[in-house]
Amino acid sequence: MSETELVIGLECHVQLSALKTKLFCSCSADYRELEPNTVVCPTCLGLPGSLPVVNREAINLGLKVAKALNCEISDKIIFFRKNYYYPDMPKNFQISQYDRVGGIPLGRDGYINIKTDSGVRTVRIRRIHLEEDPAKIVYIGSISTSPYSLIDYNRAGVALLEIVTEPDLTSDEEAHMFLKKLRSIVEHLGVSDGNLPGAMRCDVNISLRGGKRVEIKNISSFKEVKKAIKYEFLRQKQLLKRGVTVEQETRHWDEIRKITVSMRSKETEQDYRYFPEPDLVPIHIPVEWLNKVLVNLPELPEARKTRLITQYGLPAHDAEVLTNSKALADFFEEAAKLYKNYKNISNWMMGDLLRNLNELDIEISESKITPELLVSMLKLIDEGVISGKLGKIIIREIIQTGKDPKTLVEEKKLIKISSEETLNLYINQVFQEYPGAVKDALKDEKAIHYLIGQVMKKTGGRADPDLLNNLVRKKLSEISSSIL
Amino acid sequence: MAVGVRQPASFCGVVGFKPSYGLVSRYGLIAYACSLDQIGPIGKNVRDVAMLFDVIKGYDKHDSTSLNFDIGSASSHLFNEIKDIHIGVVKEFFGEGTDTRVESSVWNAIKKLESIGCKYDFISLPYLEYAIPAYYIIAMSEASSNLARYDGVRYGYRADLESDWNDVFSKTRQEGFGLEVKRRILLGTFALTAGYFDQYYLKALKVRKLIQEDFKKAFKKYDILVGPTSPILPFKLGEKISNPLEMYRIDVDTVPVNLAGLPAISIPCGLVSGLPVGIQLIADFTEDLKLLNLAYKLECELNLKLKPDIVAGD
Secondary structure, rough: OOOOOEEEEEEEEOOOOOOOOOOOOEEOOOOOOOOOOOOOOOOOOOHHHHHHOOOOOHHHHHHHHHHHHEEEEEOOEEEEEEEEOOOOOOOOOEEEOOOOOOOOOOOEEEEEEEOOOOOOEEEEEEEEEEEOOEEEEEEEOOOOOOOOOEEEHOOOOOOOEEEEEEEOOOOHHHHHHHHHHHHHHHHOOOOOOOOOOOEEEEEEEEEEEOOOOEEEEOOOHHHHHHHHHHHHHHHHHHHOOOOOOOOEEEEEEOOOOOOEEEEEEHHHHOOOOEEEEEOOOOEEHHHHHHHHHHHHOOHHHHHHHHHHHHOHHHOOOHHHHHOOOOHHHHHHHHHHOOOHHHHHHHHHHHHHHHHHHHHHHHHHHHHOOOHHHHHHHHHHHHOOOHHHHHHHHHHHHHHHHHOHHHHHHOOOOOOOEOOHHHHHHHHHHHHHHHHHHHHHHOOOHHHHHHHHHHHHHHOOOEHHHHHHHHHHHHHHHHHHHHOO | OOOOOOOOOOHHOOEEOOOOOOOEOOOOOOOOOOOOOOOOOOOOOOHHHHHHHHHEEEEOOOOHHHHHHHOHHHHHHOOOOOOOOOOEEHHHHHHHOOOOHHHHHHHHHHHHHOOOOOEEEOOHHHHHHHHHHHHHHHHHHHHHHHHHHOOOOOOOOOOOOOOHHHHHHHHHHHOOOHHHHHHHHHHHHHHHHOOOOHHHHHHHHHHHHHHHHHHHHHHHHHHHEEEOOOOOOOOOOOOOOOHHHHHHHHHHOOOOHHOOOOOOEEEEEEOOOOOEEEEEEEOOOOOOOHHHHHHHHHHHHHHHOOOOOOOOOO
């Protein structure tokens, strides 16, 4: 993707999953994996006669996020009604916040710094506000072909933070970095758990420079955001290439078909008819309240990064990557309690652990590996029981099965071969099978590696590499002197 | 509904009391216009109304607009002696369109107030002129939003139609709502639409503020304000439905109080051609006990024995 032509702004929805109850009623906020429509009450179902009551703790969590994203924080909380009809809306209006006609969002004018290939980039945050989550619409298969849809109100009324960026992002990769950083921040604050499905969602505004803005809705996870941007970029580029103008419109991300589908054009763009919510009085936030909430804020990723560098002597890059995910940073520090070669832990995490997680397309929290298991494997390598090369092989198995590396090694007879006698048996076999290679190796130093490789292969990677190297050279020099 | 207590009470020759906004919880009340809605009792006499009020008032954590303090017992306060009560007769309540027979009946009651020791003189609240448009814009705007939930998905009427949600919502609401409700939803939706919001809704809020200030000023000098509850005598069922503007204008004396959130009571003050007339007394915010106290004294002094003529078979 060309950096100069893409303009992306994000509207992130972060569920305050740390809350016990919903935003405006006392229903449990823990609605997942429950029988549909069982965590509901008159208020979150929008029954006639019900009224909202603000969950004060939701305001507290919102204030923390506003502070962590370097926002200007409002001294009062005013809710507005956003009026529009949609089947996931129990009242056909959403209680939200607004930044005009007397409204003010909880936080505004903040920023997040992200690290990109071209250096540190500042992504401005336009505003943060509190609102209620709509119900969940369950489609039968794909959104665009579902013959009917079902509504589950369990999610309705759960507290959401809407975090809107300025159009400061220029690629899918940057958008992804931003979302990772955002997730790490809210997880460090302890306000939201990004592992919960649907806890972090995102709408994307995307345009190719000079073209109209297209909004993509219905993206259910940060992972999908990257795919949606990629698709939409190509779609718009194709249109422009053919001389077709890109219309300003709202499109839905069809997660199953992996395409964006047009939902409505600008002519039918919604007028939300915002007005102040008359059922809720404005809440003033005196300085004492704010101070009480913001004192003892947990350590944030930036601070943790600095600490990882000083406390463990990690390179800045490692510390950056680790703290971009709270789970990774926690994993590292847990491991560091058990094992003192910190750089070694970091190397393994940054290298083979992350690579395997990427290949398996899972998060560290979804994998079976624990800090104890990683450390146990590192100790086996240090003690010479297995080779580093074997470590690279079994780490994937540990990630997938959570088996103790010692057990794996025994099961698979993977213990490193460091007996000269045994290794020589393998070496002799190889020398007999590849007389040509032996000849080459006698003439050319570089060709030795081929022989070593063949022996390693025969041992299933279990040969002690240093010993093997020595024995092969010894054997060659023996041959060489016998010829002379 | 906001004027749904005092005006019907006035037309029926009974007592209707709208407490200060926030004294009676709205939790459980089907919302029409939340910022104006206030539940109030209707009864045969002031004492009944005060007793019921004592039961239904009080703080409710389920209603964020509920007032968190206790004003005391209304029914035991009724019998207190009144002294040094200064009454303001609101000029605008006797303006154009007020039936002279209503006026003279209300004046008769004002004289009774004088006879039990109240002083009175005239006061003008200039912004009351704009109360009706402001009230209806705010009420209809809020109503358009409050009534949006009746879409047939979760409860209530649902059109017999198999189509996409948009069609089902539209048909349900088209068939389920009556003419007057639809009119109010449409006007309210219009008033909140981008481009009109400033000139209608925001302006109405400003007028509301000015009316509140008018009252505030008045209550620096007066304890109670008075006037007719309705400018006209009761009309026949359905008589005004085809002329909404005329119908809305009948609320001219009752809605200013809703805009200001004040307590007000209508008590019968006489009969004209066999039809009841009500006098409205208004007090400052949360002075509900003072209001009921005076209303009770006036009721005793008027000592009306109202028995409407019931015409069989009409």
